[in-house]
Amino acid sequence: MSLAVLAALAVLAFCGTTCPGMAAAAGDTVSALQPLRGNETAVSAQGKFELGLFSPRGSGRFYLGIWYKNIPVQTVIWVANRVTPLSGVDSAELRVSPGDGNLELVGLSQSSTAPGVVWSSNKLSSSSVPSSSPGSNVAVMRDNGNLVLVDGGNSSNVLWQSFDHPTDTLVPEAWLGENKLTGEYQTLTSSRNAEDPAPGTFTCTVDPSGSSEFFLLWNGSRAYWRSGVWTGRVFANMPEAVNNVLFNQTYVETPAYRRITSVLYNNATITRMVLDFTGQIKQYIWVPYSQSWQFFWAAPTVQCDVYALCGAFGICSQRSQPPCQCPPGFAPAMAREWGLNDWSGGCHRKASLHCTGNGSTDGFMELPYMNLTDDSLAVSAQSKAECESACLKNCSCQAYTFSGSGGCAVWYGGFRNLQQLYVDGGGSSSSSLHVRLSDSELRRVRGTNRKSGHLWLVLGIVLACLAALGASGLAAWVLLSRRKRQAKMRNQKDSSLVVYSYADLRAATKNFSERLGGGGFGSVYRGALNGGYAADVAVKKLEGLRQGDKQFRTEVNTLGLIQHVNLVRLVGFCSSRQDKLLVYEYMPNGSLDTYLFKSSLCPSWHDRCGIMLGVARGLAYLHEGCRECIIHCDIKPENILLDKDLCPKIADFGMAKLVGRDFSRVLTTMRGTVGYLAPEWISGLPISAKADVYSFGMVVFELISGRRNTERYDGTGRNSEDDAAAKAAGRPPSTPFFPVWAASRLSEGDAAAAVADPRLRGDVSEEEVERACRVACWCIQDHEEHRPTMAQVVQALEGVVDVHVPPVPRALQHLATNYSELFSEMNLELARTRSNV
Incomplete structure (x- = not known):
């Protein structure tokens, strides 16, 4: 089995599409003697994928496509005739041409009056051996979603395949890259919208210059996002979460091709990646329990970072839904498409500009x-x-901007990729844009504003008169209240939250100049407050993502009610219509992620034990010490902070769930970090506090080994690439999942100290290492009822109770069984690549 490719990329799910009058399937093959007619379909041997005609909801157009057979929401992964849809299915036929042996779709297109060929595999792959008998060629629908055309006399001779011609979606074993022999590229192209799979504005392709990067392009030329080069383990600009225990993305280059590939660790997992018609790469995972696709990851993260998302004259605003708007004096050029979230048509003027040789009356x-x-x-x-005058003198000038330093810039013929910022929200590129409007349209826009202004002026005068009657008393009351509030804020340092103004926090952070880090909801900056809470603080600035408000409310409501030495302290917050900020106590040693994996320092075994115990105590308090059980839902090293004494404090409660004592579990969408998620959560089942227990176990394994669980490990402190050499040296074979090997060593009774971080050079307590390994392995058991509570974990780590040897979780055993074969193949592939470079 060769390493083919999911690649990090794209899909568009045609949700709600229908296939009228679905007929019985005709096996998994199509030939000259066995064509597909009308509503007939071909189904892969194991029933995973189906080939046939479908029609996006309400479109009246029909396309040849491939979709998941057993997923109730029809999700199309490949479309043949994107440009030439059929007007109906009655005369449609998919067949192998008896003349040249190509696969072709015959029917009545929307622009023709008689049936004809609307799509064909057209040119057989130049890398394949010519067919011995073209008329006997056979098309086969395979279980990986690949439609292949093979030589009827030699089924191993693949003449053409859909994986070489992706549309907007990649599934496991598909690929994105370049065929070096033919010069052809496998490129993703977005669809226009949910009702039209025709090629859209955005494409995804590998770097034409030959590097290992892949790009997102607007209009086939303008790169607006890039993956970063392949480092040998990950793509530099892609988050670590994309490589996880469900799948691994990689880059492979041979003399014949260079490809972004993906390995699926568990064949039961259904995942797809899409180049959405909004220009983002989006990855989804199918959750059987909820019978729905769960969003997992997207790039670019911020939707307005997609170049020209809103088309010509459109304005992108991350704080509005939909994000695209038209400026005053403009309207959507294609209103219906805007209703389908296709904003590429942009905006057009409501009134034409007036410009002649005698001058212009525009404003x-x-x-x-x-x-x-x-x-x-x-x-x-x-x-x-x-x-302004220079712009008016040119009939093509559409807008201008002028900076205080004397810089004048004008736009001819229009502008695109304009983004709306907010007060104090922009950088050096933030400025006022002056858009040219006709005199009539300008008067209409200003007239509307003027009428509103007159009404408010009258109301303002009335209110001002009423306010003047009690001005003296009100001023005195305000002054007294302010003094009381300031006194209260000084006294509530250790008791409750302080409400800050945006100006206070901007000053405290020196205009947000020292960035400590960031995550999915915003960036964190260092600051110092001189009142109320006189100390260094960390200020999290939520940056307007879709779930920012929800995360803000969750964090304030959760941390505002609890205090514990192992929970990060929320000092205060700022909440206005435009700005949401959270103020925490400052942690000088940063996150456990940085301290353990990215720092030149090596935490001692004593420090690691203290971190394990501290995190366990913090979780035990959340689960059992609060009025309501609080499930953190995202325990990982990035969310564990260390103070000056390396005391751990659990942070980032944006995903936390409060569960009443009358309930034992809660159903939530999958938004945690894969690699730390409990099996029941990945499956879409309701979770309990035992989901945190599982995540804690994964973190303990990382504390023991000093490396990410998914790094390949050979027990010597090196990342092994040669299992044969490791075996010859008496070392264990490499595995991409440290808990697999550690749990196996425990079950076999081997010395637990051998699994400890080699940087510690044996300076560990073997008894403590073994106890920590046993605790971690109990925490990651498949079934939550087999996992301990966090209170029991605290007792075990303290040595109060004995910890018996745990069984190796079946899921880990399954992974261990498949990994050796899977990654030995990857090693061979990489070895061949290195030898050919």
């Missing part, structure tokens, strides 16, 4: 706080008036 509307596009031209002008 300008100011759009403040804009992240300006980079397609402007510099014009010599010493003042704003000169800049």
Whole structure:
């Protein structure tokens, strides 16, 4: 089995599509003698994928496609005739041409009056051996989702395959890359929208210059996101979470091809990656329990980072839904498409500009706080008036901006990729854009504002008169209240949360200049407060992602009610309509992730034991010491912070779930970090506090080994790439999942100290290492009823109770069985690659 490819990329699920009058399947093959007619379908041998005609909901167009057979929401992974849909199915036929042996779709297209060939495999692969008898060729629907055309006389001779011609979706064993022999590229192209699979604006391709990167492109030329080069383990700009225990993405290059590939560890997992019509790569995992696709990962993370998402003259705002808007005086160019979240058509003017040789009567509307596009031209002008005049003199000028330093920039023929920022939200590229409007449209826009202004002026005068009657008393009351509030804030340092203004936190962080790190919901900055809470603090600035408000409320509601030495302290917060910030106590030693994996320091075994015990005590308090059971839902090294004494404190409660004492579990969407998720959560089942126990066990294994669980490990402190050499040297074979090997060593009675971080050079307590390994292995048992509570974990780590040798979890045994074969093949593939470079 060769290492083919899921690749990090794209799918569009045509949710809600229907296939009218689905007929009985005709096996898994199509030939000249056995074509597919009308609503007939071909189903892969094990019933995983189905080939046939489908129609996106409400479109009236029909396409030849492949979709998952047993998923109730029809999810199409490949489309043949994206450009030439059929108008109906009555005359449609998929067959092998008896003349040239190509696979072809015949039917009545929407632009024709008589049936004809609307799609064909057209050119047989130049890398394949020519068919011995073209008329006997056979198309086979395979269980990996690949439609292959093979030589009827030699089934091993693949003449053409759909994996060489992906549309917008990649599934496991598909690929993205370059065929070096033919010069052809396997490129993903987004669909136009949910009702139209025709090629859209965005594409994904490997770097044409030959590097291991892959790009997201707008209009086939403008790169707006890149994966970063292959480091030998991950793509530099992709999060570690993308490589996890469910699948692994990699890059392989041979003399014949270079590809982004993916290995699926568990064949029962159903996952797909899509280049969405909104320009983002999105990955989904199918959850059987909820019978739905769960979103897992996207790039770019911020939707407005997609280049020209809103088309010409459109404005992208991350704080609005939908994110695309038209400026004053403009309207969507294609209103129906905007309703389908296809904003690529952009906006058009409601009234034409007036420009003649005698001058122009046009004016300008100011759009403040804009992240300006980079397609402007510099014009010599010493003042704003000169800049405006220079734009009016050119009939092609659509907008201008003028900076205080004397810089004038104009836009000819339109602008795109404009982003709306907010007060204090922009960087050096934030400025006011002056958009050109016709005089009539400008008067209409300003007239509307003026009428509203007159109404508010009258109301303001009335209110001002009423307010004047009690001005003296009100001023005195405000002054007294302010003094009381400040006194209360000084006294509540150790008791409750402080409400800060945005200006206070901007000053405390020196305008957010020292960034400590960031995550899915925003960035964290260091600051110092001089009142209320006089100390160094860490300020998390939520940056307007879709779930930012929910995460903010969860974190405030959770941390505002609890205090524990092993839980990070929430000092206060800032909440306004535009800004959401959280203020925490500052942790000088950063996260456990940085301290353990990325620092040149090596924590002693004593320090690691203290961290294990501290985190266990913090979780035990959350589960059993609060009024309601709190499930953290995202325990991992990145969410464990260390103070100056290396005391661990659990942080980031944005996903936490409160479970009443009358309930034992809660159903939640899968948003945690794969690699730390309990099996029941991945399966979509309701979770309990035992999900945190599982995550804690995975963290303990990482504390023991000093490396990520998914790193390949040979027991010597090196990442092994040669199992034969390891075996010859008497070392254990490599595994990509440390708990597999550690649990096996425990069950076999081997010395537990051998699994400890080699950087410790044996300076460990063998008894403590064995106890920690046993605790970790009990925590990651498949069934939650077999896992201990966190209170029991604390007792075990303290040595109060004995810990028996745990069984190796079956899931780990299954992984261990498959990994050796899977990764020995990967080693051979990589060895061949190195020898050919």
